[in-house]
Amino acid sequence: MVFGGSGYLINSITPFTIDKHRHAHFPEGITLDCDMHLAPVDVAYCTYGQLSEQRDNAILLCHAFTGDQYVAETHPLTGKPGWWERMVGSGKPIDTDKFFVICSNVLGGCMGSTGPMSVREESVKKELWGTDFPPITIRDMVRAQYKLVRYLGIDKLFAVVGGSMGGMQVLEWTVTYPEMMLAAMPIATAPFHSAQNIAFNEVGRQAIIADPDWRNGRYWCEGVVPARGLSVARMMAHITYLSEKALTRKFGRRVRQGSSADKSAGNFTGPLSLFGDIFEVESYLRYQGSSFVRRFDANSYLSITRAMDWFDLAADYDGELTAAFSGTSVRFCVISFSSDWLFPTSTARTLVRALNQATANVSFVEIETDRGHDAFLLDEPDFDRTVQGFLRGVAEHVGLY
Amino acid sequence: MVFGGSGYLINSITPFTIDKHRHAHFPEGITLDCDMHLAPVDVAYCTYGQLSEQRDNAILLCHAFTGDQYVAETHPLTGKPGWWERMVGSGKPIDTDKFFVICSNVLGGCMGSTGPMSVREESVKKELWGTDFPPITIRDMVRAQYKLVRYLGIDKLFAVVGGSMGGMQVLEWTVTYPEMMLAAMPIATAPFHSAQNIAFNEVGRQAIIADPDWRNGRYWCEGVVPARGLSVARMMAHITYLSEKALTRKFGRRVRQGSSADKSAGNFTGPLSLFGDIFEVESYLRYQGSSFVRRFDANSYLSITRAMDWFDLAADYDGELTAAFSGTSVRFCVISFSSDWLFPTSTARTLVRALNQATANVSFVEIETDRGHDAFLLDEPDFDRTVQGFLRGVAEHVGLY
Numbered sequence: 001m002v003f004g005g006s007g008y009l010i011n012s013i014t015p016f017t018i019d020k021h022r023h024a025h026f027p028e029g030i031t032l033d034c035d036m037h038l039a040p041v042d043v044a045y046c047t048y049g050q051l052s053e054q055r056d057n058a059i060l061l062c063h064a065f066t067g068d069q070y071v072a073e074t075h076p077l078t079g080k081p082g083w084w085e086r087m088v089g090s091g092k093p094i095d096t097d098k099f100f101v102i103c104s105n106v107l108g109g110c111m112g113s114t115g116p117m118s119v120r121e122e123s124v125k126k127e128l129w130g131t132d133f134p135p136i137t138i139r140d141m142v143r144a145q146y147k148l149v150r151y152l153g154i155d156k157l158f159a160v161v162g163g164s165m166g167g168m169q170v171l172e173w174t175v176t177y178p179e180m181m182l183a184a185m186p187i188a189t190a191p192f193h194s195a196q197n198i199a200f201n202e203v204g205r206q207a208i209i210a211d212p213d214w215r216n217g218r219y220w221c222e223g224v225v226p227a228r229g230l231s232v233a234r235m236m237a238h239i240t241y242l243s244e245k246a247l248t249r250k251f252g253r254r255v256r257q258g259s260s261a262d263k264s265a266g267n268f269t270g271p272l273s274l275f276g277d278i279f280e281v282e283s284y285l286r287y288q289g290s291s292f293v294r295r296f297d298a299n300s301y302l303s304i305t306r307a308m309d310w311f312d313l314a315a316d317y318d319g320e321l322t323a324a325f326s327g328t329s330v331r332f333c334v335i336s337f338s339s340d341w342l343f344p345t346s347t348a349r350t351l352v353r354a355l356n357q358a359t360a361n362v363s364f365v366e367i368e369t370d371r372g373h374d375a376f377l378l379d380e381p382d383f384d385r386t387v388q389g390f391l392r393g394v395a396e397h398v399g400l401y
Numbered sequence: 402m403v404f405g406g407s408g409y410l411i412n413s414i415t416p417f418t419i420d421k422h423r424h425a426h427f428p429e430g431i432t433l434d435c436d437m438h439l440a441p442v443d444v445a446y447c448t449y450g451q452l453s454e455q456r457d458n459a460i461l462l463c464h465a466f467t468g469d470q471y472v473a474e475t476h477p478l479t480g481k482p483g484w485w486e487r488m489v490g491s492g493k494p495i496d497t498d499k500f501f502v503i504c505s506n507v508l509g510g511c512m513g514s515t516g517p518m519s520v521r522e523e524s525v526k527k528e529l530w531g532t533d534f535p536p537i538t539i540r541d542m543v544r545a546q547y548k549l550v551r552y553l554g555i556d557k558l559f560a561v562v563g564g565s566m567g568g569m570q571v572l573e574w575t576v577t578y579p580e581m582m583l584a585a586m587p588i589a590t591a592p593f594h595s596a597q598n599i600a601f602n603e604v605g606r607q608a609i610i611a612d613p614d615w616r617n618g619r620y621w622c623e624g625v626v627p628a629r630g631l632s633v634a635r636m637m638a639h640i641t642y643l644s645e646k647a648l649t650r651k652f653g654r655r656v657r658q659g660s661s662a663d664k665s666a667g668n669f670t671g672p673l674s675l676f677g678d679i680f681e682v683e684s685y686l687r688y689q690g691s692s693f694v695r696r697f698d699a700n701s702y703l704s705i706t707r708a709m710d711w712f713d714l715a716a717d718y719d720g721e722l723t724a725a726f727s728g729t730s731v732r733f734c735v736i737s738f739s740s741d742w743l744f745p746t747s748t749a750r751t752l753v754r755a756l757n758q759a760t761a762n763v764s765f766v767e768i769e770t771d772r773g774h775d776a777f778l779l780d781e782p783d784f785d786r787t788v789q790g791f792l793r794g795v796a797e798h799v800g801l802y
Binding site for chain 2: 192193194195196198199200202203206207210211212228229231232235236239242244247248250251252253278279281282285286289309312341344
């Protein structure tokens with residue numbers, strides 16, 4: 001394993017990069033779905049727990065779109081807890097006393113793995129890839145993870161687990177490297193990106209591209225970042241991660257104290273009443289937008305949303321999803337959330353039907369919650385029990401426990 | 402009635418204004434909810450059919466957010482048919498052989514009624530209002546409509562009808578001027594704007610404000626329009642007007658012919674594969690965005706979305722919606738669409754429950770459709786029959802037919 005090491009560039013102008021991420025360096029690179037060969041490839045990752053002597057207790061976690069490898073430790077950039085600290089740790093549902101947990105930053109990401117912010121080795125001036133970064137797919141992300149897993153000396157993963165775009169990677173793993181894994185847990189995800197999801201992604205991309213500070217993707221040359229566009233993209237996406245009920249419960253129509261639109265306070269007029277903070281939900285969204293800009297790269301946003309849009313597991317099987325899973329020996333646990341309208345239960349059922357038709361070993365759980373898509377990141381005891389129960393069941397079945 | 406006339410300014414720099422709209426001019430203006438007095442006020446409008454001698458056959462149509470008064474005639478700016486040409490006309494569900502139909506551009510709009518693009522009479526330099534336009538509410542829009550109705554010599558409207566934000570105006574009419582109307586048909590609407598709807602509106606506003614061409618709202622002074630921001634706002638809003646199913650049916654994951662991402666055509670790579678047209682749904686949304694910019698004013702967008710966000714009928718009644726309708730003699734027909742997630746049936750039921758508690762005369766119809774919020778603008782035979790049936794029923798009841 002490599003900690004730090006050479007070859008990884010941090011561009012000082014961007015506020016969201018940090019000096020070093022633990023990573024593996026693959027000078028030989030990988031051939032992408034677009035037929036381009038990308039080399040070198042760095043895969044930044046974190047691990048938790050110990051790999052057993054038999055090397056049979058590894059769980060690969062696949063992070064969601066704007067997540068990263070900092071699963072269960074303080075994030076080096078934001079200072080916040082890891083995104084699944086609740087789920088991963090000693091005695092937790094994904095128990096690091098039993099399992100060796102790996103999570104890597106996706107290809108195309110901006111937290112250490114090769115992406116638009118990485119240096120093009122071929123360039124004389126050590127330029128960054130920027131928008132010349134080749135178009136990547138979910139399968140390309142999985143290829144990079146595969147290299148990391150091999151590099152860590154693991155022949156077979158105990159499980160691959162992930163939510164949202166992480167769940168797409170889980171599904172891609174079961175189709176591309178089924179022999180490399182025992183179990184799969186795709187959460188709050190789908191075997192293809194829907195027209196509505198493509199539409200939302202496209203609006204986010206347009207918001208970024210519309211920002212003059214995007215500079216045709218070369219903002220990193222000019223010491224700026226398209227902060228406004230990226231912030232608008234994030235605000236919109238954030239709405240889709242929550243349910244209408246959750247927004248109503250959290251914010252309702254409450255007006256922010258002291259804001260300009262507090263009618264009863266008699267300060268309803270003037271320009272601020274049009275543009276100041278008014279409803280709490282607006283203030284919340286603005287915060288989500290502005291804090292995101294400090295940790296995420298706009299070109300990564302473009303690149304990764306495109307990868308999601310292209311995701312369609314059935315496409316290589318003449319549109320027959322069942323054929324993608326034909327003869328699989330992977331054990332599946334599909335999880336959806338009742339109020340998730342971005343990746344609704346109806347689509348999860350489509351996946352489960354295809355798995356059943358392929359006579360796969362599959363269990364399906366819909367968690368009742370009003371918290372929407374983001375529920376997989378939140379405190380949902382039923383969900384935790386499901387994750388823990390499935391992993392324990394498979395572990396007992398194969399004699400790991 | 403006034404056709405054309407003086408005092409109405411058209412700014413030549415904006416591509417979406419036209420020389421003349423039929424309008425009524427009210428030099429005395431109106432006092433707004435914000436306690437400012439706005440004068441003068443112009444109300445641009447269209448009418449269809451003939452006012453009866455008894456002046457008892459007038460239906461006021463209230464248009465939705467980005468609609469206007471051109472209901473059933475070719476739009477003078479876009480050249481397209483009126484937005485409810487299907488519904489309004491001789492022998493149509495809103496039958497102009499029987500009814501005199503009025504529709505006015507809302508206060509704050511950009512199709513002739515006083516709004517941010519209008520001249521401030523008080524300003525020496527004949528400046529436009531811009532972002533100094535006072536904050537308006539749905540009730541202020543209704544006050545302007547009331548003046549127009551009186552101006553047309555009508556003491557009592559047969560009905561007030563409208564969908565979406567038009568439905569908010571209908572509800573506001575029943576509370577503010579109940580003695581002025583027989584019947585109310587609020588369609589695909591709600592008695593308050595939800596947290597999720599406020600959130601979507603806020604993202605649209607932020608997209609506009611983030612556009613440097615917005616120029617702090619004074620773009621009209623500098624010969625530019627915030628086209629990119631307004632386009633992004635429209636693209637996002639447009640998604641919310643459709644259902645996931647409708648998007649899937651209309652576009653699915655189809656790739657636009659000849660686009661750069663047609664993998665099978667072998668042109669998957671290169672910068673265009675990131676940013677060119679790819680999925681049909683993207684191309685459609687971009688068209689929606691760019692065509693909107695040519696007919697709508699950005700400051701009107703800000704002003705009117707704010708008015709929607711503030712809408713909460715129960716607010717003046719200690720949060721008791723029932724109290725708002727107490728003792729009403731208006732006959733209600735509430736209509737919702739099963740796949741409308743912007744103004745869902747559940748909220749329509751809240752409205753109907755409040756009306757029932759107020760012992761109002763109310764019928765409620767949920768139209769089964771997968772076309773989402775926009776269904777009220779589309780060809781939905783069940784919906785047409787409902788509108789026609791309700792109007793005919795009330796007309797027969799009062800001896801109008």
